[in-house]
Amino acid sequence: MSLTPLTNKDAKWIIAEFIETLSNTNLSNGVIHQTVRKVLESINLFRETKIDRKDIEIFLKTYVGDKPRRGKRYKSMWDFAIITKWAEITFDTKDKLTLQRRALILTMIFGALRPAELERMRSETTIFKDNSIQTQERTKTSGGEIVKVIIRKHPNPRIDAVEALQRWMDYVKTTFKCENVWFDTEGSRPANLQKIKEELRAILRENEIPETFTAYSIRLAVIxxxxxxxxxxxxxxxAYARWAPGSRVAQEYYTVLPVQDTNWILETI
Structure with missing residues (x-):
């Protein structure tokens, strides 16, 4: 016996009941939006006629209401120049821990990478050319497509991510002999995301940037x-941060103004 396919109208009633069930929990509108969006995107995998993304958003607004807009994560931000000065001071380091930390933070800065994207870097997809590095990353949005990330040489060699990463990966090839790029230098094993964040936070603390600021704040400070x-x-x-051309994320969530009479903090807004 063959089953009659669900019509769009029937499907919407089913999803509406699903949303009503979610609404009876303590979940926020934001979580409901994310859950329903994932369900509808999954349904698309099995449909010949795809549900348009705009239709999904309209459907969510109709049955759930607008998703609450998140505010800025930080009301103040530290000065990016603190880290470039630290990188210049530590340029001649032979210490393996500092060598990796310099490569980590300069790659994050000049590649606009998130900590999770740093963790996914592999030596086989990190290619060095005369004046740049090319690596691959999976985007956070747009279905997680693979994109090329190109980091170009900086005119100041003391804060050059290409030079810092090249030195570190030369050390990795002779010491660890593994496709991973980042390591727990004490245990000689690949660094997981938590370890990478620890190393980045250690640089911030070394430069007296308050504990309020996480590893992710490095990306915010640069933008x-x-x-x-x-x-x-x-x-x-x-383009640098791999957002859509007309995106307002940077204006609305990432940027703040400078404050006077402090060494590191930007103005509270």
Whole structure:
């Protein structure tokens, strides 16, 4: 016996009942939005006629209401120049721990990478050319597509991510002989995400940046720094951070203004 396929109308009633069930829990609108969106995107895998993303958003607004907008994670931000000064001071290091930390933070800064993206880096997909590094990453949005991330040489060799990463990976090839890029240098095993965050936070603490700021704040500090430059090019900033050309994420969530009479903090807003 063959089954009659569900019509779009029937499917919407089923999803509406599913949403009503979720709404009777303590879940926030934001979590409900995310859950329903994932369900509908999964359904798309089995449909010949795909559900348009705009239709999904309209459906969610109709049955759930607008997703609450999140505010800025930080009301203040530390000065990006602190880390570039630290990188310059530690340029001649032979210490393996500092060698890796320099490569980690400079790669994150000039590649606009998130800590999780750093963890996924592999030597076989990290290619060095004369004036750049090319690696691959899976995007956070747009279905997680694979994109190329290109990091170009910096005119100041003391804060050059290409040079720092090359030195570190040369050490890795002769010491660890593994496809991973980052390691727990004490235990000589590949570094997981938690370890990578620990190493990045250690750099922040070494430079007296308060514990309020996490490893992810490095990305926010760089984007804030870029946005504060005279004649900031938002299209270029979005391209650097791998956001859509018209995205307003940087303006709305990442940037704050400078404050006077402090060494590290940017203005509370």
């Amino acid at each position: 804030t720094h870029s946005a504060r430059q005279e004649g900031a090019d938002w299209k270029a900033i979005n």
